[in-house]
Structure formats: structure tokens, C-alpha cells
Amino acid sequence: MKLIIGLGNPGKQYARTRHNAGWMALDLLAEKLGAFFASEQEFKAQIAKHFVADERVILAKPQTFMNLSGQAVSALMNFYKADINDLLVVHDDLDYAPGQMAFMPQGGAAGHNGISSIFELLGRQDFARLRIGIGRPENKEIKTEDWVLGGLNQETEKRILEAPEAIEDWITLGLQKAMTKWNAK
Numbered sequence: 001m002k003l004i005i006g007l008g009n010p011g012k013q014y015a016r017t018r019h020n021a022g023w024m025a026l027d028l029l030a031e032k033l034g035a036f037f038a039s040e041q042e043f044k045a046q047i048a049k050h051f052v053a054d055e056r057v058i059l060a061k062p063q064t065f066m067n068l069s070g071q072a073v074s075a076l077m078n079f080y081k082a083d084i085n086d087l088l089v090v091h092d093d094l095d096y097a098p099g100q101m102a103f104m105p106q107g108g109a110a111g112h113n114g115i116s117s118i119f120e121l122l123g124r125q126d127f128a129r130l131r132i133g134i135g136r137p138e139n140k141e142i143k144t145e146d147w148v149l150g151g152l153n154q155e156t157e158k159r160i161l162e163a164p165e166a167i168e169d170w171i172t173l174g175l176q177k178a179m180t181k182w183n184a185k
Contacts, residue, residue: 001057001058001080001082001086002056002058002086002088003058003060003076003080003087004026004029004057004058004059004087004089004167004171005022005062005069005072005076005087005088005089005090005118006022006024006025006026006059006090006091007019007023007062007066007069007089007090007091007092007114008021008022008023008024008061008062009065009066009149010063010065016151016152017148017149017150017151017152018092018147018150018151018152018156019066019092019134019148019149020092021091021092021132021134021156021160022061022089022090022091022092022132023061024160025090025160025163025164025167026048026059026060026061026090027061028161028163028164029059029163029164029167030048030050030059032164033048033050033052033057034050035049035050035059036048037059037061042075042079043060043072043075043076043079044062044063044064044075045060045061045062045063045072045076046061046063047060048060052168052171052172053171053172055172057171058080060073060076062114066114067113067114067117068117069114069115069117069118070114070116070117070118070120070121070122071117073087073089073118074118074121074122077122084122084124084126084127085127085128085175087127087128088127088128088129088130088167089115089118089128089129089130090129090130090132090167091112091114091129091130091132092131092132092133092148093110093131093132093133094110094111094112094135094136094144094148095110095133095136096132096134097133097155098133098134098135098153098155098156098159099155099156099158099159101131101132101133101166101182102130102131102179102182102183103128103129103130103131103166103170103175103178103179103182103183104128104129104130104131105126105175106125106127106128106129107125107129111144115129128170128175130163130166130167130170132156132159132160132163133159134147134148134156135153135156166178166182169181169182
């Protein structure tokens with residue numbers, strides 16, 4: 001079983017913002033698989049279930065707002081008794097240029113509040129992530145909070161369209177082979 005979490009914020013006003021790159025990637029994957037999201041209050045998330053090859057896959061979009069994403073991740077990990085190696089978190093990343101995307105086996109939060117929340121509630125940092133670059137604002141007067149809640153640019157949108165294939169590779173090939181294939185792009 002694989003648990004794939006896409007980070008984002010609930011609400012129409014956030015739907016196509018940089019901070020919702022993780023949600024958009026999962027929406028596209030669910031569409032490709034023919035899976036449908038349903039609200040699961042006990043997990044504070046929208047959940048879609050399907051199979052990729054013979055692997056059971058659970059897609060989740062926390063509904064807690066970004067800064068509390070760890071609540072949903074922790075609840076899902078506990079309920080499904082998922083191994084940390086079967087967790088993938090898909091999220092936006094300020095330190096990656098728009099259009100850049102990479103798998104990481106672990107790492108710090110780099111100021112990402114959703115990742116910090118997951119670290120806090122799981123009590124560990126050694127889970128895989130698919131980071132989708134949104135870049136930083138060139139104008140230093142733009143606050144980070146305003147930037148991440150702003151609209152996507154074309155390079156990031158193109159990369160999000162490729163994310164479902166990358167996630168499927170993580171499921172079927174494993175982290176190391178997915179890193180080799182996708183981190184070089």
C-alpha cells in the first residue's frame with residue numbers, strides 16, 4: 001500500500017495558486033486513474049483509492065489548511081499502519097525554479113509550514129517527497145505568503161502535468177529509480 005499526500009489549501013480562492021501544486025498533481029493523477037475524491041472527516045482529508053499495477057494506492061488532500069497538514073498525514077499513517085517508506089508527500093517548493101521537479105528521500109522543511117507540521121506530528125523527517133518548483137519572487141518587496149498564494153506560471157503548470165507520471169514511477173519503480181529518471185529533467 002502506498003500513501004500519497006498532496007499539500008494545498010481548501011477553498012476556491014486557493015485552487016490554482018502556487019501553494020496548491022500538490023493538490024493539482026493528485027487531482028490529475030486521480031483523473032488519470034479514474035479515481036474520485038471523497039471527504040473523510042475522520043482523516044480531515046479528501047481521499048481517493050485505486051490500484052497502480054498491483055499496488056493499492058491512497059491519495060489524500062488534507063483539508064486542514066497547509067499549516068496543519070500533519071494532522072491528516074498522522075491520522076492516515078496511523079489508521080493504515082503505513083510504513084514510512086510507503087509515504088510520498090507532493091508539495092510546492094520555493095527553492096526550486098518554476099518548472100523544476102525532484103524526488104527527495106528526506107530533508108528539512110526549508111520554511112514550508114505544511115512540511116513542518118508533518119515533521120512535528122510524525123516525529124520524523126525521513127519520508128519521500130516530490131517537490132514542485134515555484135521559485136521565489138524576483139521583487140524582494142513581495143512577501144513569501146503573498147507569493148505562494150499567487151497564480152501559477154506556465155513552467156510550473158507544465159511540470160504539474162508531468163507529476164502523475166512521476167508519481168506512478170515512484171509507485172512502480174521505487175524512489176531511487178524515480179529519482180534517477182525525474183531529478184535529471
